[in-house]
Amino acid sequence: MSGLLLAGDVYFDRFDETGNPTGLVGPLNATQLQINTPSDTKDRTSKKKTSYGQALNSVTIAKPSEIAIAFDDQPAEMLAMALMGEIATINQGAGTVTDGPVTLLKAGLWTKLPNSNLATEGLSALLASDDSAIAATAYEVNYAAGMIRATASGTLAAGGDIKLSYDYAAVSGSRIKGGVRPTINARIFLDGTNLATGKPVKCEIPKASLAPSAAVDLLASEYVSTTLGGKVILRDGETAPFYLDQEG
Numbered sequence: 001m002s003g004l005l006l007a008g009d010v011y012f013d014r015f016d017e018t019g020n021p022t023g024l025v026g027p028l029n030a031t032q033l034q035i036n037t038p039s040d041t042k043d044r045t046s047k048k049k050t051s052y053g054q055a056l057n058s059v060t061i062a063k064p065s066e067i068a069i070a071f072d073d074q075p076a077e078m079l080a081m082a083l084m085g086e087i088a089t090i091n092q093g094a095g096t097v098t099d100g101p102v103t104l105l106k107a108g109l110w111t112k113l114p115n116s117n118l119a120t121e122g123l124s125a126l127l128a129s130d131d132s133a134i135a136a137t138a139y140e141v142n143y144a145a146g147m148i149r150a151t152a153s154g155t156l157a158a159g160g161d162i163k164l165s166y167d168y169a170a171v172s173g174s175r176i177k178g179g180v181r182p183t184i185n186a187r188i189f190l191d192g193t194n195l196a197t198g199k200p201v202k203c204e205i206p207k208a209s210l211a212p213s214a215a216v217d218l219l220a221s222e223y224v225s226t227t228l229g230g231k232v233i234l235r236d237g238e239t240a241p242f243y244l245d246q247e248g
Contacts, residue, residue, distance in 0.1 A: 006201055008033075008192025010071065014081060015185045015207075024189065025077045031225065032070040033190060033203070035232070035242065038063045065232035065241050067208050069188070072225045076174040081186075082212050082226035083178040092117070092171040099163040101128065104139065106159045107152040116146035119167040128161035184210040184228070200247040207235035 009027030016022055044057040071078060080087050097115065102125075104111055120143050125134040138154030141147070148164070150156040190203035213229035232241040 002194070003196045004201075005195045006190075006192045007195055008190045008201070008203075010069070011189040011191070012078065012081075013187040013189075014077065015187070017183075019185065021187065024187075025075060026189075027191070028071050028073040028075075028078065030069055030071045030073075030190075032068060032227070033188075034068040035203075035205075036066040036068075038066065066229070067188070067205065067210070067232050068213065068227065068229040069210075070225055070227040072223045074224055074226070076176060079216070079226065080176045080178075080181075081184050081210070081228060082216050083176055084180070084182045084184070084212060085176040085178040086181045088175045088177055090171060090173040090175050092168070094168065094170040096165075096167050098165050099126065100165070102148065102162050102164045104148065104150045104156050104159045104162060107150045107154070107157040110142070110147040110149045113146040113148060113164070115166075115168040116144065117169045117171050118143040118146055119169065121167075123164070123166040125165075126163040128163055131163070134162060182211070184230075185233075186210060194246065200245075202245045202247070203242065204245075205232055205242045206238050207233040209233055 008030075010030040010033060011024040011026035012028065013021045013024045040061045040063060042059045042061060043055045046052055046054045046056050076087050079085075092115065095115070100114070102111060102113065118141065123141060125139060126132065127134060134156065135154070138151060138156045140149050140151055146168070150159060156162070186208055188203075188205040188208055190201075192201040192203070193199070194201050208230055210228040210230035212227065214227045216224065216226050218224065234241045
């Protein structure tokens with residue numbers, strides 16, 4: 001006899017729109033992996049004088065198993081699920097903009113440029129009306145975000161149309177297009193160890209239908225944690241909705 005205290009690595013495989021696997025993501029640091037197996041009871045109740053109200057028969061009927069999982073590892077694939085999104089690739093090549101038209105708003109308000117990751121050297125601005133040079137003190141640039149605004153003390157405090165020239169560096173990464181893919185079907189696999197015995201424990205969930213069960217707080221004071229919950233599905237070809245193996 002021994003207790004069960006698990007440490008484990010969790011892997012996720014989100015199926016595509018046609019139900020095909022896309023590959024396991026992980027190992028992930030899951031702070032919760034909870035499986036609930038609810039049931040209903042069907043009772044045949046006595047109406048006889050000597051046993052009124054007693055159960056003559058009682059049958060327990062399984063309901064769909066439920067799963068709840070929380071994780072604080074945030075690769076793009078997992079964050080996309082928590083935001084009901086899909087992943088796109090960011091691939092901005094390096095380049096140069098010459099005399100790009102920009103409308104500055106009144107002082108204090110930013111205008112977003114088409115590019116980000118601007119070079120800090122070589123940026124210049126001209127008035128659109130007569131191509132005269134604009135002093136650098138008339139505007140402020142956020143080079144990383146790719147934004148520009150007029151300064152309150154400059155010649156463009158009221159705003160105006162300018163021509164902006166600058167270089168920008170390459171940017172690569174991933175973008176989550178949130179709220180566009182609400183269906184989340186996935187395989188979940190836990191590769192664990194029972195710390196009480198040192199023996200392997202594995203949990204296989206061939207298919208779960210999931211949805212975000214809590215908001216994603218992007219400005220949380222602690223590490224961002226995301227949670228998913230839903231039903232465990234009996235996948236075609238499987239003999240059970242999930243399996244828990246304790247190896248000896």
